[in-house]
Amino acid sequence: MNRILIVGEHDGSRLNPAIAKCVTCARGIPDAEITIAVFAADPTAVAADAATVAGVDRVVTVTHAIHSNALAAAIAPQLAELAAAYTHVFGPSTTFGKDLMPRVAALLDAPQVSDLMAVESATRFRRPIYASNAITTVAAAEGSKIIATVRIASFEAAGVSVAPAPIEAVTVAAEPATHTRFISVSSARSDRPDLQTAAKVVSGGRALASADNFGILFKLADKMGAAVGASRAAVDAGYAANEMQVGQTGKIISPDLYLAFGISGAIQHLTGIKDAKTIVAINKDPEAPIFEVADIGLVGDLFQIVPELDRLLG
Amino acid sequence: MKRILVAIKRVVDYNVRIRVKPDGSGVITDGVKMSINPFDEIALEEALRLKEKGIVEEVLAVSIGTADCQQQLRTALAMGADRAILVQTDAVIEPLDAARIFRALCERETPLLAILGKQAIDDDCSQTGQMLAALWGRPQATFASKVEINGDVARVTREVDAGLETIEVDLPAVITTDLRLNEPRYVKLPDIMKAKKKPLDTLDPGALGVTPVERLKPVKFEPPPVRAKGVMVKDTQELIDALRRKGLA
């Protein structure tokens, strides 16, 4: 029996949709029993959410006031303690999971598989390296504990179960570290779909040339019900917020449709969109490398094409 | 002496197009340009700026790997690091062992900060800094885009999925760098000459009590799947038609 513990990332009230993808990944491990652990100041709502993810056998909750904000230093010792009874400990490849999981792995003296993209057996996995320009298969010794971050773009979300899994409050001896304190988080909260889970993404590059000009992409995105992304060049120039960055060092996404406007297609950007089902590229340079990966390409000026699309989609 | 330890990993330059060896035993690195991992250059730049502000007196650059890593350490010295250590080994060093080596050095050198890259662009693991923080029993501030030191605490802005998060950590601490933390300086020719005289010590991992272990054996390397060739459309109307045929508009 393989016992898999998944850390249930959440925002205080809802389970992050990435967790349902981690569950699908975990279900790929033979003979798996799956538990989601929720660390929160008040885990009630999140645990109830987690209990309905299809394929989850059990939800455990650890309640502590310090968990009102997710801090790796606070969660790690407690998660490591819980992990003693498990063969695998998974987290999502979000900034939360990337921050937390290696800290847990080190406490457990166990190796970590980062960005796990396919399960071949309980100890053999595939993962991307070199900005996804190569895929490697890694194998751990039989019986060794495996920590992993799950590349969420590689898995479909598990469905919702009608019979919720049991929820159990547990106590741990490990006290969360207090040497790390949460101060604040600032984000341009919007009603637009979340970039990481949106079915459609409209994205802009350096060619947009100003933050104001990005407005035309927001307008188009709203018409299409799409999220808005950006290249690193657009973020660095201050045209778009950093959380909009798509790519090797931004978000790795897998929408049904990715529309890239004025993005050249550097390998670091392409890393983030390889799992998109349909890539559309609009670029005035017919030689732009993005056309090599685009399913549909259109050579032209985005400042003409974006308003046209907006109008013709009516 | 107050110091900052900076990690310098030698990696294939980010402009190189990576190719997998035909026999699947690895990626081609022979004759390929090697550089300092871009995130580590940013780590070094941040350390140098903190030194210039008078917050620390010494910047120590550390690399783990083959004798060739001396090249990247010399570049780090030319950029302004005061001293370098090469922990020399031909073994493949997984993040957990790199973290063990850094922990041993942190215990010996007692830095105020250890600054590492948020990820190495070869293995893309994004693990070493966090593992070091755990083993050293110290705070971590990962994916940093702004660092302020006030006495014995650091206030760090982090790039997270939701936006920008600010945390405060007690020192000493581990910081890992994101791309927007700073723009690394260029190396000037006279500095390359001066760097030749700066101390570069070589150590064996064993001297730090670490015997590298291969916990995750790479059994195969493959190129990524290629996407099917796409179509070009003439104008916006054709684009919309193509999207409608796929049920996407």
Ligand SMILES: Cc1cc2nc3c(=O)[nH]c(=O)nc-3n(C[C@H](O)[C@H](O)[C@H](O)COP(=O)(O)OP(=O)(O)OC[C@H]3O[C@@H](n4cnc5c(N)ncnc54)[C@H](O)[C@@H]3O)c2cc1C
């Ligand atoms: C370690 C590292 C990590 C990185 N991580 C990322 C990452 O996560 N994400 C990322 O995106 N980048 C990343 N980069 C940066 C990447 O290498 C590129 O620099 C960046 O993606 C370029 O952005 P861009 O395509 O918007 O700009 P450019 O390369 O400048 O391309 C602009 C494009 O717009 C076109 N254009 C100009 N005007 C118009 C117009 N009016 N209409 C239509 N087209 C027009 C041009 O033909 C050109 O192709 C990283 C780099 C490094 C070194």
Ligand SMILES: Nc1ncnc2c1ncn2[C@@H]1O[C@H](COP(=O)(O)O)[C@@H](O)[C@H]1O
């Ligand atoms: N062999 C190494 N030598 C020097 N620094 C390293 C080494 N391995 C990892 N690091 C540091 O750890 C960071 C993250 O690496 P990784 O966990 O492999 O993605 C790198 O950016 C470096 O700062």
